[in-house]
Amino acid sequence: MLTISQLQFTWPKSSPPVLTIPKLHIARGEHVFLHGPSGSGKSTLLGLIAGTLDCQQGVIEIAGTNASALSHGQRDKFRADHIGTIFQNFNLLPYLSPIENVTLGCEFSKKRRQNISSQNKSLEQEAKLLLSDLGIDEHTQQRSVGELSIGQQQRVAAARAFIGRPEIIIADEPTSALDADSRDGFIKLLFSQAAVYSASILFVSHDKSLAPLFDRQVSLPDLQRGAPLC
């Protein structure tokens, strides 16, 4: 699903490369835990995969497409079609309802809208279904975003990432604001939903205690040194 080979990235005006990844492969439906200390280049790697940063050297292949060879505009479109994202915090637009926040995931992607319409469902129906599957009841779906708890907000963000069946979900420390119980519950919900959609998950965190929940864990510093993957 995701294959990175011979990737190297250097920030402008900074001589040593911040990221050097000889090889990384994530299979379809695989849940990978990527960890590393602050400043190790986790966010940079996510930016490169999502296509907001230019890949200077190497290849990033996602769902059979060499994403690193695409233009800026093509990468934006590719991201909208194939990648769902969950952020650490502040995931939702405060002026949209929970359902509008979920359907926002399809607004810039024709492919994701088609994925939904091919199942004879409307965007709103799909959003409601996803929210219900992720434990947001109908009453909560009608409330304003500002009234939702952090946990509920993260689940709405997860629904937005999954809507339209993107092939890969990037989660950037989405549980850091949750307590241990909520955190485990959220990850399990994420996995169950990923299983329904056969989506791969690249979960980034510095909290190694989460690692056992995943199919595989990757240490970014080890990855950069070319060490064998766990």
Add this chain to the structure above:
Amino acid sequence: MLIKLAWKSTLNRKASVALTLVTIAISVMLLLSVERIRQDAKSSFANTISGTDLIVGARTGDIQLLLSSVFRIGHANNTVQWQSYEYIKAQRGVAWSIPISLGDSHKGFAVLGTDASYFSHYQYAKKQHLTFAAGRPFHNGQEVVLGAMVAKKLGYQLGQKIVISHGVGNTSFHHHDDNPLVISGILAATGTPVDKTLHVPLSAIESMHSTGHSKPSRMIAQKQDATHHEHEHEHEHEHEHEHEHEHEHDSKNNSALLHNLDSKPGDLIGSTKQITAFLLGFDSPLYTLQVRRNINQYKGEPLLAIMPGVTLRELWEMLDIVEKILLLITLAVVLISLLGMLTSLLATLNQRRRELAILRSVGARPWHIFTLLISEAIFITVLGCIFGVALFYALLIAAQSGLQSQFGVVLSISALSTYELMLLSVIIGAGTLIGAIPAARAYFYSLADGMQIKT
């Protein structure tokens, strides 16, 4: 989609957006009001007199003569001898003439002494003649014809008797209270200073002054208050040195008073010696320049003849710089309000970087972000303009009567003119340009930040 997002995002920042809207709306209202008043004041002035070829008065400035004789602004310092008037109006080519004698007032409204030619030859706007809403022209020195606004404001009706004061202004202490005049006619509204004028025969002016000036001046208490609107019975209070000669009437007395108006046309001129100015109309425009030259070289006394159109143009040229400065000031106010919007958008932009990152994560391209931001600026500017136009019309309605009564400027409550729509387009264009600054900044933020939320 982007428009919907822009709209919802704008609504989400109600307080700051509302403040920006208010400042834009007020500045738009100010700009439109200044422009409308400027245009309408110009057309009000231009409409005041038409069909008059020359205005003749004692030698003074061209503009001063025009303002004092037609617009009742300022005073004429000197007079024209009656014999000069008689001589000039007998010149070849003179089709008609209207003598004008100013200087008296009634409750702040100007009193104009003239003769019957005023009602047949005076023209305003597009060569329209004066018409009577009620009654008829004066027939003798005891009758007065009111302008529409005088009758309306003071609640006067046909047949009522009124007293004229000497001098102009609202609080004249010298009343010609021994010469009460009967209202014989009320003119239809013209939207010109005629509406604010009381017209009396020259003989009335003369008789008032000959009697009034022969007696010691008397201090008359201002007893003419609003009560005369209330149809009280006619009272007459006479004291040794104080007279209240304003007669009230009610509907019962109306017919009796109107009976008094069965007068026959009589002497309107009397033995008038001086007038303030006179208006001349010619059989052919060819005579205008020739007679004008003759008048300006008249040996009998120093006189000045002006062509109203030319002098009005000189007046506009003189006021042009003031108009331009006024326009510049209002445009500066509009610019300041738009800069207020810029400040507000820029101030919130940093807080909105996470919003931009979320949009980028779902596939929004930098130009989407640019469009979103600029759409917000356009929304705010357009809404500000809409509210500004609403405020402008509210102000027009509120100020209409005041401006007409105080300055004789008739405001037209009409749809926005092409020029005003063009001004609004310029404001919206400027708002869009100014909105492009935060939009461009957001564009570059979104390029640099990508999906990393930096708050």
